[in-house]
Amino acid sequence: STVYADNAITTRGSDWYFTVCAVMMVSTFAFMGLALTKPRQHRIFHYITASITMVATIAYFSMGSNLGWTPIQVEFPRGQGSKVGGLEREIFYVRYIDWVITTPLLLMDLLLTAALPWPTVMFVILIDEVMIITGLVGALVVSSYKWGYFVFGCVALFYILYVLVWEARKHANAMGKDVGKAFLYCGSLTALLWTLYPIAWGLCEGGNLITSDSEAIFYGILDLLAKPVFGALLIWGHKGIDPARLGL
Numbered sequence: 001s002t003v004y005a006d007n008a009i010t011t012r013g014s015d016w017y018f019t020v021c022a023v024m025m026v027s028t029f030a031f032m033g034l035a036l037t038k039p040r041q042h043r044i045f046h047y048i049t050a051s052i053t054m055v056a057t058i059a060y061f062s063m064g065s066n067l068g069w070t071p072i073q074v075e076f077p078r079g080q081g082s083k084v085g086g087l088e089r090e091i092f093y094v095r096y097i098d099w100v101i102t103t104p105l106l107l108m109d110l111l112l113t114a115a116l117p118w119p120t121v122m123f124v125i126l127i128d129e130v131m132i133i134t135g136l137v138g139a140l141v142v143s144s145y146k147w148g149y150f151v152f153g154c155v156a157l158f159y160i161l162y163v164l165v166w167e168a169r170k171h172a173n174a175m176g177k178d179v180g181k182a183f184l185y186c187g188s189l190t191a192l193l194w195t196l197y198p199i200a201w202g203l204c205e206g207g208n209l210i211t212s213d214s215e216a217i218f219y220g221i222l223d224l225l226a227k228p229v230f231g232a233l234l235i236w237g238h239k240g241i242d243p244a245r246l247g248l
């Protein structure tokens with residue numbers, strides 16, 4: 001039998017997902033190509049950044065193909081009529097598989113730039129995994145307790161933002177003017193974008209307030225800024241910085 005959801009992407013959402021997929025793929029080749037122009041000891045940030053867009057390429061290929069989702073009964077079928085048995089929304093769990101791999105890599109890009117000690121990096125990554133997994137569980141459970149998971153995720157995000165805007169920023173500045181500047185640009189972009197993800201979640205997976213096509217646009221724009229644009233800014237910021245100076 002055909003599995004469907006009452007709120008699912010149309011061909012427009014699919015086309016947009018494939019467009020983002022193409023941008024992610026081109027970015028991956030660009031970051032890898034740039035890596036090859038550098039000596040091996042200078043490639044760490046290219047490798048991390050290319051890995052991020054590579055994973056996203058496959059996630060977006062899945063979503064463009066309308067795969068990697070499961071129908072979840074919604075609490076508030078607002079403006080979508082009323083069906084006996086309740087309406088279902090398409091929840092793309094593949095998004096969270098992407099995030100659980102790529103958000104730790106994004107944090108490594110930032111925290112290695114700031115040259116934070118590795119126990120700090122590991123702990124922040126653990127909290128990041130808590131944030132993504134609570135978001136996934138909250139998206140999948142059919143209960144208003146989903147907002148409890150959401151709150152746990154937001155607390156985790158607050159801790160990550162505290163480390164970024166306070167501890168890591170101070171540490172980056174102490175590593176030199178060029179490192180401080182690279183961190184300021186990439187860290188600020190991250191702090192701004194990452195606070196928008198829980199808003200998207202509240203409108204999509206959480207509250208079912210916008211359509212799946214709108215979800216595609218919202219998360220798609222965020223991911224383009226948080227991955228390829230962030231990556232380009234980071235690699236540009238590392239021009240002239242020897243990773244050995246950061247202990248790498």
Ligand code: RET
Nearest residue numbers: 132135153154157194197198201223226
């Ligand atoms: C969730 C829901 C639970 C509460 C919070 C969330 C935050 C998610 C974030 C995701 C960032 C993703 C990125 C992807 C790659 O480009 C899981 C939506 C706080 C911050 C940067």
